[in-house]
C-alpha cells in the first residue's frame with residue numbers, strides 16, 4: 001500500500017486527524033496508534049492537523065477509559081468505565097462543534113476506529129446493566145458531522161481497503177477544489193466551471209446524481225445563488241461518498257473514448273476497447289486502460305476532456321488506481 005515515490009504537490013491539503021494516529025501518546029493508557037500510511041504516504045499531500053478531543057476537554061494521561069452507554073433507543077452518552085458519575089458527553093459534543101468552527105479550513109478528517117469519542121461508526125454502546133447493546137458513532141464525531149456534514153471523513157483502519165481508501169482521498173481532493181474555486185468565490189459561472197471539470201468523476205460515482213445535477217445546473221439561475229450552491233454541493237458530496245465500481249468506471253472510460261472517435265484509427269480504438277473490457281472483467285487494474293486513454297488524449301483530446309478531474313483526481317504517485 002505504501003509508495004516510495006515522493007509526491008510533488010503545489011500545496012498540501014489541510015486534513016484533521018485523531019492525534020493518536022500521528023503517534024502522539026494521548027490514549028487513556030499513555031499509548032498511541034501511529035499510522036504508517038498516514039505518516040509515510042498521505043503526509044506527502046495532506047498537512048495533518050492533529051486533535052485529541054479527550055485531551056482537549058481536560059482528561060489527562062493516563063485517564064479512566066470512557067465508553068458509550070445508553071438504554072435501547074436513546075442517544076449514547078460517554079461515561080467513565082469505573083466511575084459512572086463521570087459523564088463527558090456534553091463536553092465532547094461542545095469540543096466537536098468548536099473544532100468545526102475553528103478549523104473550517106479542513107478538507108477532510110481521519111479518525112481512530114472504535115473510540116467512544118473519535119470512532120466514525122460501529123462503536124460499541126453498552127446497556128446501563130453493562131451488556132453490549134448496539135453501536136453508534138463516537139460523541140465528538142457526532143457533533144463534528146452535524147456541524148459540517150460535507151466534510152469527508154474516514155477511519156484510518158478502513159484506509160486498508162483499496163476502494164474505501166481511493167474513495168476518501170478522491171472526496172478530499174474534490175472538496176478542496178470546491179472550497180477553493182466555488183465556496184471562496186461564489187458565482188454561477190464558477191459553479192458551472194466546477195461541474196464541467198468534475199462531470200466524469202461524478203458520473204463514475206453515481207450516475208443518477210450526475211443526471212440530477214446536470215438538470216439542477218440547467219435551472220440554477222432560477223434559484224438564489226446560495227440555494228443553488230447548497231443544493232449542488234450537498235448532492236455532489238453524497239454522490240462522491242458512493243464508491244465507484246468497475247462497471248461505472250468502464251462506462252466513464254467508454255464515454256471518454258467517444259471524444260477520440262475521429263482522431264484515432266480503428267486499430268487503436270480496438271486496443272482501447274479491449275483494455276477497458278479487460279478492466280471490466282477484473283483482469284487488469286484501472287490504471288491500465290486509463291494510461292492508454294490518457295496517452296491518446298494528450299495528443300488528440302480537446303481542452304475540455306483533458307481538463308476532466310476524472311483523469312487525475314489526486315497525485316498519481318499515490319498509486320491508488322493500481323489497486324482498483
Ligand code: SF4
Nearest residue numbers: 019020052112115118
Ligand atoms: S480521543 Fe481520539 S485522538 Fe484522543 S486518544 Fe482517543 S481516539 Fe485518539
